[in-house]
Amino acid sequence: MQLTGAEILVRCLQEEKVEHVFGYPGGSVLYIYDELFKQDKFKPVLVRHEQAAVHAADAYSRSSSKIGVCMVTSGPGVTNAVTGIATAYMDSVPMVIISGQVPTAYIGQDAFQECDTVGITRPCVKHNFLVKDVKDLALTIKKAFYLAKTGRPGPVLIDVPKDITTHKCEYHYPKTVSLRSYNPVVKGHSGQIKKAAQLLLSAQRPVIYAGGGVILSDASEALTKLARALNFPVTNTLMGLGGYPATDAQNLGMLGMHGTYEANMAMQHCDVLIAVGSRFDDRVIGNPAHFGSVPRKIIHIDIDPSSISKRVKVDVPIVGGVPEVLTELMKQLDAINETPDVKALADWWKQIEAWRGKKSLKYKQGKDVIMPQYVVEKLYEVTKGDAFVTSDVGQHQMWAAQYYKFDKPRRWINSGGLGTMGVGLPYAMGVRFANPKATVACVTGEASIQMCIQELSTAKQFRLPIKIINLNNRYLGMVRQWQEMFHGNRHAESYVDALPDFVKLAEAYGHVGMQITKPADVEGALKEAFTTHKNELVFLDFLTDQTANVYPMVAAGKGLSEMILAEDL
Amino acid sequence: MRHIISILIENEAGALSRVAGLFSARGYNIESLTVAPTEDASLSRITIVTMGSDDVVEQITKQLNKLIDVVKVVDLSEAAHIERELMLVKVRAMGPDRDEMKRLADIFRGRVIDVTDKTYVIELTGDGAKLDSFLESIDRALILETVRTGVSGIGRGERILKV
Numbered sequence: 001m002q003l004t005g006a007e008i009l010v011r012c013l014q015e016e017k018v019e020h021v022f023g024y025p026g027g028s029v030l031y032i033y034d035e036l037f038k039q040d041k042f043k044p045v046l047v048r049h050e051q052a053a054v055h056a057a058d059a060y061s062r063s064s065s066k067i068g069v070c071m072v073t074s075g076p077g078v079t080n081a082v083t084g085i086a087t088a089y090m091d092s093v094p095m096v097i098i099s100g101q102v103p104t105a106y107i108g109q110d111a112f113q114e115c116d117t118v119g120i121t122r123p124c125v126k127h128n129f130l131v132k133d134v135k136d137l138a139l140t141i142k143k144a145f146y147l148a149k150t151g152r153p154g155p156v157l158i159d160v161p162k163d164i165t166t167h168k169c170e171y172h173y174p175k176t177v178s179l180r181s182y183n184p185v186v187k188g189h190s191g192q193i194k195k196a197a198q199l200l201l202s203a204q205r206p207v208i209y210a211g212g213g214v215i216l217s218d219a220s221e222a223l224t225k226l227a228r229a230l231n232f233p234v235t236n237t238l239m240g241l242g243g244y245p246a247t248d249a250q251n252l253g254m255l256g257m258h259g260t261y262e263a264n265m266a267m268q269h270c271d272v273l274i275a276v277g278s279r280f281d282d283r284v285i286g287n288p289a290h291f292g293s294v295p296r297k298i299i300h301i302d303i304d305p306s307s308i309s310k311r312v313k314v315d316v317p318i319v320g321g322v323p324e325v326l327t328e329l330m331k332q333l334d335a336i337n338e339t340p341d342v343k344a345l346a347d348w349w350k351q352i353e354a355w356r357g358k359k360s361l362k363y364k365q366g367k368d369v370i371m372p373q374y375v376v377e378k379l380y381e382v383t384k385g386d387a388f389v390t391s392d393v394g395q396h397q398m399w400a401a402q403y404y405k406f407d408k409p410r411r412w413i414n415s416g417g418l419g420t421m422g423v424g425l426p427y428a429m430g431v432r433f434a435n436p437k438a439t440v441a442c443v444t445g446e447a448s449i450q451m452c453i454q455e456l457s458t459a460k461q462f463r464l465p466i467k468i469i470n471l472n473n474r475y476l477g478m479v480r481q482w483q484e485m486f487h488g489n490r491h492a493e494s495y496v497d498a499l500p501d502f503v504k505l506a507e508a509y510g511h512v513g514m515q516i517t518k519p520a521d522v523e524g525a526l527k528e529a530f531t532t533h534k535n536e537l538v539f540l541d542f543l544t545d546q547t548a549n550v551y552p553m554v555a556a557g558k559g560l561s562e563m564i565l566a567e568d569l
Numbered sequence: 570m571r572h573i574i575s576i577l578i579e580n581e582a583g584a585l586s587r588v589a590g591l592f593s594a595r596g597y598n599i600e601s602l603t604v605a606p607t608e609d610a611s612l613s614r615i616t617i618v619t620m621g622s623d624d625v626v627e628q629i630t631k632q633l634n635k636l637i638d639v640v641k642v643v644d645l646s647e648a649a650h651i652e653r654e655l656m657l658v659k660v661r662a663m664g665p666d667r668d669e670m671k672r673l674a675d676i677f678r679g680r681v682i683d684v685t686d687k688t689y690v691i692e693l694t695g696d697g698a699k700l701d702s703f704l705e706s707i708d709r710a711l712i713l714e715t716v717r718t719g720v721s722g723i724g725r726g727e728r729i730l731k732v
Contacts, residue, residue: 122586123590130582180732181637181639
C-alpha cells in the first residue's frame with residue numbers, strides 16, 4: 001500500500017510503541033501533525049517552548065527504560081531544541097528527535113524558517129539523518145531508535161523536509177536493522193574480567209565507584225549483588241545516585257566536588273578502584289594529577305571505549321555493557337572461590353567509619369530561617385523516600401543530591417553533564433508521563449525555575465500533579481558561593497531582583513501556590529501539598545537562608561582530599 | 570608525534586564533516602586530510618595526518634571509531650607503511666630558468682605536464698619531505714602556484730585495510 005511520508009512516520013512511531021510525542025507544531029511539520037491528529041494510538045503533548053519538549057522526552061527516557069520522542073518544526077523549532085538535545089547527549093540519554101525541514105528544493109536557499117539542522121546538531125547528537133527520499137524514511141526511523149538505545153545511548157535526530165512528508169511510497173517497517181559500521185561491544189573480554197576478579201580479591205582498600213552507566217543499563221541489581229558479595233564500599237556519582245541503595249550501610253554517598261568526606265577520602269586512599277559506568281569527570285576526581293599522585297590499581301568497565309583512559313590511565317580496561325560484565329565478573333569470582341582479605345577489609349571499614357564520623361553533611365537548622373537542606377530532608381521524609389525527584393542546576397541541585405536518599409535507580413533526574421538550568425519542570429513533566437501514578441517533586445531555585453516557567457501551562461493542560469519545591473534564596477546561589485570564595489565576595493549579577501510573586505504566578509496558571517517562611521511550617525506545608533493537594537500542581541515557595549553554601553566542597557583544580565568542610569569555616 | 574590515520578567511512582553526505590567536526594570540537598590537529606571514494610563506491614577512504622602524544626592519538630582513534638559512519642580506523646604509522654603526496658607546481662620558465670626547471674624536475678623524478686612559452690606545470694609525487702625539498706631547491710620568486718593533495722598512505726605487504 002502506498003502511504004505518504006507523514007503517514008509512514010506516524011506508523012513507524014506506532015511500531016516503536018511510542019506513547020507520547022512531546023513537541024510543538026509549525027509549518028514544516030504540519031502534515032505530520034495532521035496524521036498525529038487522525039490517529040489515537042499515541043498522544044502528542046503540546047509544550048510551550050521546544051526546549052521543554054526535548055527535556056520532557058529526555059526525562060521520559062531517564063525515568064523509564066523507554067525512549068522519549070519529540071518533534072519540532074524547522075528553523076527556530078530546531079534551534080530552541082538544541083539546549084535540550086545537548087543536555088541529553090552529555091548524559092547519554094536515548095531519545096529520538098524528529099525535526100521538520102523546508103522542502104528539499106528550498107534547502108540552501110535561505111528559505112523561511114530554514115536552518116542547517118544536521119550541521120547545527122551534529123556535535124550534540126549520537127547521530128543524525130537528513131531524509132532526502134521518502135523511500136528511506138521507514139528504515140531511517142528504525143535506525144534512529146536502534147542507535148539511540150544501543151551501545152552508549154544518546155539522542156538521534158531525523159530531519160524530514162516537508163515535501164518528503166507528502167511524497168508517497170510503499171510502506172514497510174523493517175523488524176531489525178544492522179549497520180556494518182556500528183557494532184557496540186556488549187560482552188566484556190573474559191580474560192580482562194578474570195584479571196579484574198583477581199585484582200578485586202587482592203584488594204586491601206577497595207572502592208566501587210559507580211556512575212550513570214549503571215542506571216542507563218539497568219545494572220543496579222547486578223551492582224548491588226557484587227558489592228554485597230564482596231562487602232566493598234560503594235560511592236555513586238551525581239548521575240549514578242540510586243544505582244546502589246543510598247540507605248545501605250555500604251554506601252558512602254555521592255563523591256566529587258560536593259561529595260561526602262568519606263566518599264572522597266576513600267576514593268583518594270583506596271588501593272583498588274573499580275569504576276563502573278563512570279568516566280572520571282572533572283567534577284568527580286578534581287585535579288587528575290593530584291588524583292594520580294597516589295598509587296592504586298584501577299579497573300574500568302564502560303561500554304564506550306573512548307571513556308576509558310581518557311582522563312585517568314587505568315590498569316584493567318573492560319569494554320562492555322555494565323550488567324553483562326558485572327554478571328560475568330560475579331561468575332569468575334565464584335569460580336576462583338577465594339575471599340577478599342577479611343582483616344584488611346575490616347581495617348578499611350574502620351577507617352571509613354572514622355571518616356564518616358565527621359558527619360560532613362551536618363548543618364544547623366535554627367528557629368527563624370529555613371535552611372535549604374532541611375527542606376530536602378523533610379521532602380525525603382514526607383515522600384517516604386519514594387518520589388521521583390527532578391532538579392534544576394545550582395546549589396539546590398547539590399542539596400537534593402546530598403539529602404534525598406535514593407534507594408532506587410531512575411528516581412533522580414537531573415542535568416549532570418551539561419548542567420542546564422531550566423530542566424527541572426519539563427523533566428518533572430516527562431517523568432510523570434512515563435510514570436503516570438508516580439509522586440514527582442521538582443527541587444529548584446527561583447532562578448532556574450524561571451528558565452522554563454511557561455511549562456506551568458502545559459502542566460495545567462495535562463493535569464500533572466507535580467510538586468515544585470522552590471528553594472528561594474533570592475540569589476543565583478552557586479554563582480554567589482563561587483563569588484564569595486574566589487572573586488572577593490563581589491556579587492556580580494548574582495542577586496535576583498524583581499522576583500515574581502510565585503504564589504500568584506502559580507495561581508495565574510491555575511495551580512496551587514504556597515509561600516513558606518518559617519522552619520516550623522516546612523513539614524506541614526509539604527504534607528499539605530502531597531496529601532490535600534495530591535492531584536494538583538503545587539508551587540511551594542520556600543524562602544531559605546540567603547547565606548547557605550554547599551559543603552563539602554572540592555574547589556576546582558584541587559584534589560579530592562583537599563575538601564573544604566562546613567565545620568572548617 | 571606525527572601519525573597517519575586511515576579511515577574507511579560510509580560514502581554518505583556529511584560524513585566528512587563529521588570527521589572534520591570531531592577534530593575541531595576536541596581540539597585535535599589536522600596537518601593534512603585527503604578523501605576519495607574507494608573501489609567500493611559505498612565507501613570513502615580518508616587519510617589524516619595529525620600530531621599528538623600517544624594518549625591523544627589513542628583518543629583520536631577511539632573517537633573516530635565512535636562515529637556511526639566510520640567503518641574502520643587504522644593508525645598507519647604504527648607499522649611499516651608507504652606515504653605519498655602529489656604536488657603540482659606552476660613555475661615561471663623563461664630564458665635560462667627554462668632548462669634549469671626541467672633539469673630539477675628530472676632530478677626529483679617529476680614531470681612537466683603543461684607548457685606555455687612562459688610557464689611550466691610540474692607534477693611531483695613523493696613523501697612530504699621530498700616535495701618540500703623540491704620547493705626549497707628552486708628560486709622562490711619563480712614559484713607561481715603550488716597545489717598539494719595531502720598525504721595518502723597504505724600499509725606494506727599483507728597489512729590491508731578493507732571491510
